[in-house]
Amino acid sequence: MKLKTLLAKHKSALISRWVDAIVETYPSETAKFLKSKKDQFSNPVGHTIVAETKNLFDQVLEGVDREKVTPFLDRIIRIRAIQEFTPSQAISFVFSLKYIIREVVGPEIDTEDLDQELVDLEATLDFMALVAFDIYMSCREQVYDIRAKEVQQNAFLLLKRANLLVEKPGPKPEDS
Amino acid sequence: MDTKPEFKPGNFLYAGKASALETVGLANPRDWSPTDDDWKLPADWKGIVREGMAERLQRFRSFKLFMDICVRCGACADKCHFFIGSGDPKNMPVLRAELIRSIYRGEMKTAGKILGKLAGGRKLTEDVIKEWFYYFYQCTECRRCSVFCPYGIDTAEITIIAREILNLLGTNIDWIASPVANCFMTGNHLGLKPHTFKENIEYLVDDIEEYAGVRIEPTFNRKGAEILFVTPSGDVFAEPGIYTLMGYLMLFEHIGLDYTWSTYASEGGNFGFFTSHEMMKRLNAKMYAESKRLGVKWILGGECGHMWRVVHQYMDTLNGPADWLEQPVSPLTGTRFENAASTKMVHITEFTADLIKNNKLKLDPSQNDHIIPTFHDSCNTSRGMGMLEEPRYVLNNVCNNFVDMAPQVIRENTFCCGSGSGLNAGEYLEMRFRGGLPRANAVKRVHEDHGVNMLSCVCAIDRAVFPALMDYWVPGVGVCGVSELVANALVMEGQGEREYNLRGEENPSYKPPAEDEASAEAGEEGEE
Ligand code: SF4
Ligand code: SF4
Numbered sequence: 001m002k003l004k005t006l007l008a009k010h011k012s013a014l015i016s017r018w019v020d021a022i023v024e025t026y027p028s029e030t031a032k033f034l035k036s037k038k039d040q041f042s043n044p045v046g047h048t049i050v051a052e053t054k055n056l057f058d059q060v061l062e063g064v065d066r067e068k069v070t071p072f073l074d075r076i077i078r079i080r081a082i083q084e085f086t087p088s089q090a091i092s093f094v095f096s097l098k099y100i101i102r103e104v105v106g107p108e109i110d111t112e113d114l115d116q117e118l119v120d121l122e123a124t125l126d127f128m129a130l131v132a133f134d135i136y137m138s139c140r141e142q143v144y145d146i147r148a149k150e151v152q153q154n155a156f157l158l159l160k161r162a163n164l165l166v167e168k169p170g171p172k173p174e175d176s
Numbered sequence: 177m178d179t180k181p182e183f184k185p186g187n188f189l190y191a192g193k194a195s196a197l198e199t200v201g202l203a204n205p206r207d208w209s210p211t212d213d214d215w216k217l218p219a220d221w222k223g224i225v226r227e228g229m230a231e232r233l234q235r236f237r238s239f240k241l242f243m244d245i246c247v248r249c250g251a252c253a254d255k256c257h258f259f260i261g262s263g264d265p266k267n268m269p270v271l272r273a274e275l276i277r278s279i280y281r282g283e284m285k286t287a288g289k290i291l292g293k294l295a296g297g298r299k300l301t302e303d304v305i306k307e308w309f310y311y312f313y314q315c316t317e318c319r320r321c322s323v324f325c326p327y328g329i330d331t332a333e334i335t336i337i338a339r340e341i342l343n344l345l346g347t348n349i350d351w352i353a354s355p356v357a358n359c360f361m362t363g364n365h366l367g368l369k370p371h372t373f374k375e376n377i378e379y380l381v382d383d384i385e386e387y388a389g390v391r392i393e394p395t396f397n398r399k400g401a402e403i404l405f406v407t408p409s410g411d412v413f414a415e416p417g418i419y420t421l422m423g424y425l426m427l428f429e430h431i432g433l434d435y436t437w438s439t440y441a442s443e444g445g446n447f448g449f450f451t452s453h454e455m456m457k458r459l460n461a462k463m464y465a466e467s468k469r470l471g472v473k474w475i476l477g478g479e480c481g482h483m484w485r486v487v488h489q490y491m492d493t494l495n496g497p498a499d500w501l502e503q504p505v506s507p508l509t510g511t512r513f514e515n516a517a518s519t520k521m522v523h524i525t526e527f528t529a530d531l532i533k534n535n536k537l538k539l540d541p542s543q544n545d546h547i548i549p550t551f552h553d554s555c556n557t558s559r560g561m562g563m564l565e566e567p568r569y570v571l572n573n574v575c576n577n578f579v580d581m582a583p584q585v586i587r588e589n590t591f592c593c594g595s596g597s598g599l600n601a602g603e604y605l606e607m608r609f610r611g612g613l614p615r616a617n618a619v620k621r622v623h624e625d626h627g628v629n630m631l632s633c634v635c636a637i638d639r640a641v642f643p644a645l646m647d648y649w650v651p652g653v654g655v656c657g658v659s660e661l662v663a664n665a666l667v668m669e670g671q672g673e674r675e676y677n678l679r680g681e682e683n684p685s686y687k688p689p690a691e692d693e694a695s696a697e698a699g700e701e702g703e704e
Contacts, residue, residue, distance in 0.1 A: 156415035
């Protein structure tokens, strides 16, 4: 518990380092933009990263619950899943928090003898990474599903006229 | 500038098919793929590029200016949806332009030829062509960057020229080349033959009868009609475009318009615009040719984006003057469309807005009460032709719940759908999701804050690509053309119960006839 108090105390430094770590997975010109522009419409990616790392950090303090953490992770990963990242690059940001914690509060962990708590917390982050991987996979599957659906929509009437589609709900013959 | 793009599934478009290129006489037809090491460029490809650039620097003053005057102030840098969504710095408009500007300096300007990199120049290599192919097909020619450039530099025009030069080498994409070939041979992108085109519309006529209880008899290729109606062919076969087309049919029936469809000028879209100025002209010509053959007075055009950019900015110069046509006057309201004085062509949304303004439509907007629509300004109708008020005016009259998105992302600041200018291919979905991210993000805001559940638009490419974009980024938001919402609200003469919408779904806003109420009231009156 002491570790979490410690993390809470250093919350803003930890979050800001975490944001940096995510933003730095992009080329440097982009990283600059992602961090500087605050408007949610002009900079949706940067805005999402900042907002969701805060939410995720709170989750880490609370103890990660799959259902609760999913929407926050989803908003970041949904973006990375369609950008130029490999799967591991897309979700590696979850692990970065481990190193950041060691960097920022490492000495205090040593002096306060919080090693066991740190091991437990890292296990929580590992769990969060697994959830992240599930989300990544579901985003990718969605891309394939949507692609298949779009092919149908693009030729909808031709397929329908050729009786190649399942009928949509509508008035049944006896109604008309 | 020196890292090579890596072509991976999802981030490149398939190469133009040899057969399509042959059909319209485009250069260097061959089988190839962007993932091949050898792109099989013509033997003298460098000479072709240099000559192609030189010729265009002469022909297009804008291109020459845009090559010379950029001061690299960076105002445009973060305005491109592809940069914002992909995070790839070469999608900053200034760097996109630099891809070709550096060759201009290195190959065409004396200082650059001698000083090379020092003067910001570089030499032509095959990798440059690969990079052009990668990034000039990551620009939707949307012009958003130009709104923010203090010099008015329009990177869209640079992309247009770059793609033209790529076409001289046969380095083009199938999603553009095949529609161009189909359009040239049969009149529309999918290559629907005249009878199929007609049968599709007749099928929709049957659906209208089934769902709205009115029988409509459209005419095809009818000589002597007052108006020729041309719409993008996506409205004839794709979902949800077909419901927009049903909307046109019902609107014209409602006002008794004397118009005809053409099975030859059966495409308003013009992918020639994404190929070359010459190809744009060839494909555009059929609209005027058909208007002459049929002897109509003027042309009414359906909901489309780039079709309107071509009509508005180029048609009169390319294929005009169409002096057999008259300046469009609405037969219902007498309104003279001054803005169409040269092109003789009116946008359906302008036409509808004028009808509403003059009380020519019987409307029951409560039929759309279950719909909370927002509106996407297509880059082409907003930045390309300045149509900003009309769609909003129409929406506010046919719906009770219209909500606009944030001011920084609508009207001339609109974010592109991310799939325009011929990039709406299935194999490019991931790239399109990147480009469409800023738009989807703004929709998400109004979806969460105001319960918006419908993204309306006046562009066929939007209608084709937004369902996928919404499914991924903002599930729960549907997509429709403005004319579909108009038709929902129309009170047609002799119509049946509007229990179902044009999609054949139960209409949640349907109110059963007030018979009980009416008789109850009558009863009360009787008692009094
Ligand atoms: S025209 Fe549009 S897509 Fe092209 S660089 Fe400018 S903002 Fe980007
Ligand atoms: S805003 Fe205009 S002048 Fe400034 S970098 Fe962009 S294109 Fe160049």
